[in-house]
Amino acid sequence: MGALAAPARASMSGGFNRLLDSVVRIDVRELNFEDGERRIDASIGSGVILSQDGLILTNAHVAGPRAVEINATMSNLERVGAKLVGWDHWTDLALLRINLDETRRRGLVFKHAEFGDSDKLYIGQIVYAVGTPHGLTRTVTRGIISNNNRYFEDTEGVDGYETGNFNTWLQTDAAINPGNSGGPLVTEDGRIVGITSRAYLGANNLGFAIPSAIARRVVADLVRDGSVTRSYVGIVFKALQDLEGFYAVATNTGALVDSVESGSPAAAAGVRAGDVILTINDKNVDGRFPEQLPPIQNLIASQPVGTPLVVTYKRGSAESSVTLVTTKLESRMGEEWVSDTWGVGLRKVSPAFARENQLQDDTGVLVIGVQRGFPADIAGLARGDIITKINESPVNSLDVVRAVDSAYAARPGPTLFEIQRERRVSLVVLKP
Amino acid sequence: MNRSVLFIAAASCVLAGRARATELPSLWAERVKCTVAVEYVTETELERRPSVAYGTVVDSNGTIILPSAAIDLRISPGQMKDFKVYVPGDPDGTPAQYLGRDAYTGWHFVKASPSILGRLVPVTAFAGAGAPAEVALADEVWGIGLRNKDEDFTPYILQSHVALLQQLPQLTAIAQQEVAGPGLPVFDRQGRFVGLGASSFGQTFLEFSGMERGGAPIMLVNLEESSAFLVAGEVLPYIGRIPRNAFGRPLAWLGAYGLEPMDREVAAFLRLESQSGAVVSEVLEGSPAEKAGLKARDIILGVDGKPLPRFKPDRVVVDYLDRLIAARAPGDALSLSVLRGSERIELKATLAEEPRLVREAGRRYFEKIGFTAREFVYGDAVARHAATAALVGVVAHLVKPNSPADIAGLRPDDWIKEIDGSEVKDFASAVDKLTAIEKDPQRAETVFLVSRGSDTAVLRIKLR
Numbered sequence: 001m002g003a004l005a006a007p008a009r010a011s012m013s014g015g016f017n018r019l020l021d022s023v024v025r026i027d028v029r030e031l032n033f034e035d036g037e038r039r040i041d042a043s044i045g046s047g048v049i050l051s052q053d054g055l056i057l058t059n060a061h062v063a064g065p066r067a068v069e070i071n072a073t074m075s076n077l078e079r080v081g082a083k084l085v086g087w088d089h090w091t092d093l094a095l096l097r098i099n100l101d102e103t104r105r106r107g108l109v110f111k112h113a114e115f116g117d118s119d120k121l122y123i124g125q126i127v128y129a130v131g132t133p134h135g136l137t138r139t140v141t142r143g144i145i146s147n148n149n150r151y152f153e154d155t156e157g158v159d160g161y162e163t164g165n166f167n168t169w170l171q172t173d174a175a176i177n178p179g180n181s182g183g184p185l186v187t188e189d190g191r192i193v194g195i196t197s198r199a200y201l202g203a204n205n206l207g208f209a210i211p212s213a214i215a216r217r218v219v220a221d222l223v224r225d226g227s228v229t230r231s232y233v234g235i236v237f238k239a240l241q242d243l244e245g246f247y248a249v250a251t252n253t254g255a256l257v258d259s260v261e262s263g264s265p266a267a268a269a270g271v272r273a274g275d276v277i278l279t280i281n282d283k284n285v286d287g288r289f290p291e292q293l294p295p296i297q298n299l300i301a302s303q304p305v306g307t308p309l310v311v312t313y314k315r316g317s318a319e320s321s322v323t324l325v326t327t328k329l330e331s332r333m334g335e336e337w338v339s340d341t342w343g344v345g346l347r348k349v350s351p352a353f354a355r356e357n358q359l360q361d362d363t364g365v366l367v368i369g370v371q372r373g374f375p376a377d378i379a380g381l382a383r384g385d386i387i388t389k390i391n392e393s394p395v396n397s398l399d400v401v402r403a404v405d406s407a408y409a410a411r412p413g414p415t416l417f418e419i420q421r422e423r424r425v426s427l428v429v430l431k432p
Numbered sequence: 433m434n435r436s437v438l439f440i441a442a443a444s445c446v447l448a449g450r451a452r453a454t455e456l457p458s459l460w461a462e463r464v465k466c467t468v469a470v471e472y473v474t475e476t477e478l479e480r481r482p483s484v485a486y487g488t489v490v491d492s493n494g495t496i497i498l499p500s501a502a503i504d505l506r507i508s509p510g511q512m513k514d515f516k517v518y519v520p521g522d523p524d525g526t527p528a529q530y531l532g533r534d535a536y537t538g539w540h541f542v543k544a545s546p547s548i549l550g551r552l553v554p555v556t557a558f559a560g561a562g563a564p565a566e567v568a569l570a571d572e573v574w575g576i577g578l579r580n581k582d583e584d585f586t587p588y589i590l591q592s593h594v595a596l597l598q599q600l601p602q603l604t605a606i607a608q609q610e611v612a613g614p615g616l617p618v619f620d621r622q623g624r625f626v627g628l629g630a631s632s633f634g635q636t637f638l639e640f641s642g643m644e645r646g647g648a649p650i651m652l653v654n655l656e657e658s659s660a661f662l663v664a665g666e667v668l669p670y671i672g673r674i675p676r677n678a679f680g681r682p683l684a685w686l687g688a689y690g691l692e693p694m695d696r697e698v699a700a701f702l703r704l705e706s707q708s709g710a711v712v713s714e715v716l717e718g719s720p721a722e723k724a725g726l727k728a729r730d731i732i733l734g735v736d737g738k739p740l741p742r743f744k745p746d747r748v749v750v751d752y753l754d755r756l757i758a759a760r761a762p763g764d765a766l767s768l769s770v771l772r773g774s775e776r777i778e779l780k781a782t783l784a785e786e787p788r789l790v791r792e793a794g795r796r797y798f799e800k801i802g803f804t805a806r807e808f809v810y811g812d813a814v815a816r817h818a819a820t821a822a823l824v825g826v827v828a829h830l831v832k833p834n835s836p837a838d839i840a841g842l843r844p845d846d847w848i849k850e851i852d853g854s855e856v857k858d859f860a861s862a863v864d865k866l867t868a869i870e871k872d873p874q875r876a877e878t879v880f881l882v883s884r885g886s887d888t889a890v891l892r893i894k895l896r
Contacts (some may be wrong), residue, residue, distance in 0.1 A: 236887065243892055246853075246879050259887040273888035274853065274881050316853060358817045358886050379697070392773065414701050418729070424690040425713040425729055429697035 015190030021111040022049040025073040025132040030066040033338040033345030036371030046131030046183030049112040054098035058182030086226035089161035095222040116191030118211035129174040131183025143174030176207030185209040230301035231326035234264020255287025269322040275313040343374020364388040379428040389418035459623040465553040469518040469585040477797040486615040490671040499615040500538030508791040509678035520587040532675030535758040564664035565624040575612025601752040602666040610657035632658035685786035687719020693746040707739040724781035734769035802835020807859035825849040826862040840893040850881035
């Protein structure tokens with residue numbers, strides 16, 4: 001036997017065994033209105049218990065506000081109910097809480113895992129993914145950190161909700177399959193360094209995880225508020241890479257404004273595409289490479305809503321400075337509801353959706369599903385239509401639709417809908 | 433008694449039928465002379481693509497009409513080259529001239545070379561004197577089809593019976609089977625011209641594949657032969673509408689955008705059972721409709737004091753309205769009766785000349801950058817929800833695959849608003865600027881600011 005101390009092996013580490021005992025399988029039943037009816041979808045994911053008061057960390061795409069039933073299967077194979085504490089689709093994280101009354105009543109005990117420091121990971125470091133790939137509970141796969149600063153942007157990542165703009169990701173070659181989502185990526189001592197969330201399908205061993213440094217902050221916010229509040233100014237950045245000469249700025253200085261969202265604080269302050277942002281609140285901005293953009297977005301997002309940001313920028317040869325007062329970052333996804341009488345799934349048009357689709361304002365509800373043979377289908381409503389008026393009254397909220405729906409259910413009769421399809425306005429009558 | 437009358441009637445039918453049947457080949461041979469095939473080449477920056485359409489000769493000057501669908505309206509007349517007319521059965525074509533498209537009928541007009549005039553006979557020679565011939569249900573009709581170019585456009589005969597007459601909004605006869613090539617004439621048994629082959633209607637078939645048990649419905653459209661034809665009364669009065677220029681100007685314009693038919697259920701709801709209507713989706717900025725006070729979401733119920741008639745299907749009313757406008761000239765008046773909420777309003781519009789169209793827009797290809805810059809016209813501003821008062825910038829009309837522009841991420845329809853940090857005022861200044869960029873061998877890059885949907889993008893195009 002050699003005298004050299006062997007590195008702690010996963011199989012022997014107490015921390016690792018403890019981690020194994022804190023990973024759960026998560027079964028979710030969630031409502032889906034995309035067929036114009038109350039359909040229940042079932043899915044399986046993974047999660048990790050964070051505390052003795054029953055907090056479970058998982059992915060936002062595993063469990064979100066559409067969930068109607070969540071069950072966690074613990075390492076002792078016992079299954080307990082859980083509730084959503086809050087979610088943050090921007091980082092693809094969700095926090096659940098085990099039903100503690102149930103665990104007490106049934107005398108169930110569980111362990112919890114500890115966070116490690118994802119900032120200290122090095123490329124090539126051995127990591128393990130633990131989860132429920134394809135329903136195979138408590139599967140451990142091994143790999144290395146392939147990249148500790150992966151940039152990608154996926155604007156419709158979590159069931160239509162935006163994701164990925166505020167952090168970079170860990171990339172690993174540990175096998176990640178559907179069902180691994182929400183499970184922990186850990187070091188040999190069993191500490192959580194990431195939450196595995198996605199993999200390229202059809203590729204070999206290209207898996208991605210949210211770094212624990214991000215997850216810890218999100219968890220704190222979700223415990224406190226049930227959500228993460230972020231600041232918004234409406235600037236879409238682009239890496240300045242190779243354009244420093246064109247814009248006459250020193251290398252590693254500034255971030256390029258690729259787009260300014262209409263109606264945003266930046267648009268109101270006159271910031272334009274092609275401007276180069278040099279400082280934000282006296283802090284130098286360096287957006288030379290795409291990987292550097294999420295921290296800049298996060299710098300803005302992490303300010304309290306309503307914070308004045310002094311932004312200096314270069315336009316042509318002139319440097320100027322403006323103050324942007326941040327507003328609250330909102331998703332494009334509005335509230336959803338389904339009318340059983342008309343057979344139509346609806347989602348409120350949000351200001352962000354209206355802006356993306358160049359609608360005049362956020363009046364109306366979007367048709368997200370139509371049930372065949374029901375009044376909405378027979379009248380010709382289709383997915384993507386926007387209902388702007390019912391019986392000549394503007395549809396400003398889902399409550400307006402609910403009220404007409406209740407009246408219709410009580411006394412069915414012809415009801416006039418004004419719908420907008422692309423840019424065409426037409427009238428249809430829904431009737432029993 | 434009854435029996436013998438019947439017998440006599442039947443016998444006379446047989447005789448008459450036999451007499452006509454023997455005539456048909458000679459009637460056909462004579463009438464083939466009013467049909468031609470027209471070939472042209474669409475020349476874009478990257479390719480030359482030949483197309484063939486069928487046409488009917490309408491006068492003794494060799495004027496030929498082609499159906500609306502024969503030429504894609506997105507193609508600019510400047511891109512259509514090498515028009516040739518082929519007499520059926522002859523492998524050699526003769527050069528021809530494109531005269532333009534008439535907005536009212538939708539027909540494209542082509543003029544044959546004088547050298548072949550002796551071989552052509554106008555369809556009017558078979559129209560007879562007086563009112564255009566009419567067809568009735570179950571009438572026997574026949575028409576001409578032409579084979580493909582590799583068979584020298586050999587003519588052939590098609591025969592059928594009228595199954596249905598329908599206002600679409602033109603009176604259209606639908607035969608039991610294919611009766612003519614689209615754009616080619618249809619005759620009755622006496623050889624009188626009774627109509628012009630229209631674009632054929634789609635027919636639904638069930639497609640069975642090895643894996644599937646049930647068939648999947650698919651719709652097929654026959655491009656070579658059609659069972660529908662416009663009756664002679666919808667053709668003969670309009671064959672003189674030869675456009676004055678390739679764009680068919682002048683073009684009457686109202687500016688009511690996105691007309692959508694009011695269906696029967698809605699009409700009943702609004703207590704307008706006896707008529708049809710069209711919802712105005714948007715009223716375009718600076719248009720005659722706007723000046724007349726028309727508003728988005730108004731329902732047009734009547735024109736010039738007459739309620740809009742009912743059609744089957746409902747959407748035909750939109751074509752009906754478009755044709756009412758196209759039949760007029762800029763400066764003509766158009767009175768509209770509209771429903772706004774529960775109020776009936778009478779409006780009077782003065783039609784104007786339609787703003788420059790995309791196919792009229794200037795365009796220039798830049799080989800080194802790899803894209804075509806096109807003038808930004810009124811319709812481009814409408815499509816992008818932009819103000820139409822100041823038409824600035826240019827549109828990327830075509831992006832050459834793997835060119836510097838393509839690699840930098842330029843996409844067709846991108847609206848280029850700035851080049852190298854300065855605003856693009858108009859097409860001419862963009863052309864000057866891009867020409868200078870391409871001429872400069874020292875140039876390493878050019879930077880475009882483009883607008884795309886609700887976003888913009890800064891694109892760096894590497895030239896070296």
